[in-house]
Amino acid sequence: MKKTFFVTNNYHRMVEGIEALKNREPSLHGLGLIYGRWGWGKSETVEYYYGQSNAYYVRAARLWTPRDLLEAVCDELQILPEYRTVSRFNQVCKELRRRKEPLIIDEADYLFKRDIHLDVIRDIHDISRVPIVLVGMEQALAKLERYGQFWSRILPAGIVEFKPLSPPEMTLVTREWTGLDMEPESAEELCRMTEGDFRLVAGCLEELEKACRVNKKTAINLPMIKAVKRKIIARKKVITSQRKDHVKQIYSVGRGK
Numbered sequence: 001m002k003k004t005f006f007v008t009n010n011y012h013r014m015v016e017g018i019e020a021l022k023n024r025e026p027s028l029h030g031l032g033l034i035y036g037r038w039g040w041g042k043s044e045t046v047e048y049y050y051g052q053s054n055a056y057y058v059r060a061a062r063l064w065t066p067r068d069l070l071e072a073v074c075d076e077l078q079i080l081p082e083y084r085t086v087s088r089f090n091q092v093c094k095e096l097r098r099r100k101e102p103l104i105i106d107e108a109d110y111l112f113k114r115d116i117h118l119d120v121i122r123d124i125h126d127i128s129r130v131p132i133v134l135v136g137m138e139q140a141l142a143k144l145e146r147y148g149q150f151w152s153r154i155l156p157a158g159i160v161e162f163k164p165l166s167p168p169e170m171t172l173v174t175r176e177w178t179g180l181d182m183e184p185e186s187a188e189e190l191c192r193m194t195e196g197d198f199r200l201v202a203g204c205l206e207e208l209e210k211a212c213r214v215n216k217k218t219a220i221n222l223p224m225i226k227a228v229k230r231k232i233i234a235r236k237k238v239i240t241s242q243r244k245d246h247v248k249q250i251y252s253v254g255r256g257k
Contacts (some may be wrong), residue, residue, distance in 0.1 A: 001206050005048045006173045010036075010162045014045060018102060020157035021131035029153035031125055033132040035140040036101070036162025039197030042124035043106055043121020045162075046135055055102040060110045066120045069111070073103065073124075089120070098175070108134035112143050118150045125153065133158065174220065178209045181219040189225045204228050 014034055021030045036042055043059075050057040053246040058072040070088040074081035077095050082088045096103060103124075111117035112133075125132045134140065141159070144151050165173065167187040174182045182190075207228045208220050217224075 001178050001202075003177055003202055005044060006169075006176055008041065008045070008086050008165065008169055010041065010160075011048070014160050014162075015049065017158045017160040018049070018131065018133060021133070021155055022102060024089070024131075024155060024157075026129075028155060028177070030129070030131040030158065031154045032131060032160075033140060033144065033154055034133060034135045034160045034162065035138055036066070037138045037164075039195075039199055040162045040164055041198045042135055042162055044198070046104055046106055050104065053101075055104055056096075056099075057104045057106065059106045060108055062110045062125045064110060064117070066116055069117065069120060089124070093127040093227070094108030096124065100130060102131040102133060104133045104135065106135045108136040109140060109143075112136075115147065118144075118147055119178070122150050122153060127255050131158070163170050165191055165194075165198075165201065167191050174205060176200075178205055178212075179216075180209065180212055183219060183221055186220050186222050189222060193225065193229055204232075207231065227247055 017032055017034070021032050024030055034042060035044065046057065047249075049055065056073070056076045058076050060069070060072075064072075067085045067088070069083075070085065070092055071081050073092050073096075074088065077092070077099070079091065079095055082091050105111070105121070111121070121132055134144075136143075141161075144154070167184065170187040170191050171182045171184070174180055174187070189205060190201070194204060204225075208224055209226070211224050212218070212220065
């Protein structure tokens with residue numbers, strides 16, 4: 001199987017959202033939000049867009065302080081960060097304003113824990129006027145709604161919710177990654193089984209490709225999908241059983257002491 005980036009409807013809607021931020025009226029604010037469940041390809045999609053565009057991209061981390069955020073943006077802009085935090089902030093605002101390209105912040109959920117992070121992002125946007133797009137999990141929308149000053153600066157056209165793979169997309173990604181065809185009912189079943197999680201989809205397609213190679217098939221059918229599903233369920237049972245045995249051993253050792 002040759003796994004490549006697959007251009008989904010999510011990608012097209014994300015590009016439309018970012019373009020709306022870039023082309024908005026100058027008087028409007030330009031904060032944006034990309035959100036959705038884990039496994040639906042947000043980070044991969046954003047990184048692919050980053051490689052095709054002039055946008056700037058940073059990935060937030062749990063232990064970041066506002067100073068760390070500013071340093072990461074400086075690194076992405078390839079400028080030497082000033083030592084003092086205020087000077088570093090002014091440096092980032094000045095450089096972004098000059099370059100006029102969007103800033104994308106992935107794993108933005110880490111920044112929701114402290115209001116100051118959002119305050120810094122809001123201030124950078126207000127001064128530089130460049131679009132800043134946060135990428136977060138499915139709860140991100142509800143969390144940001146609680147921060148009125150930040151939420152009011154998000155342009156509605158810049159809000160993009162990621163969706164799971166649809167059956168037609170599943171058929172296309174199967175052909176692109178494996179060269180195999182997939183019957184419509186098989187695509188529907190695989191979508192239900194994986195819930196659109198790209199990691200699970202990749203694992204299942206690898207198993208299905210092997211099955212087709214052994215059986216000299218050129219198309220994936222429903223019995224193959226069900227066979228893979230049974231195999232996954234069996235693996236989960238084995239793992240669960242091993243975990244339970246491991247816990248029992250730990251407690252028995254503890255009691256023995």
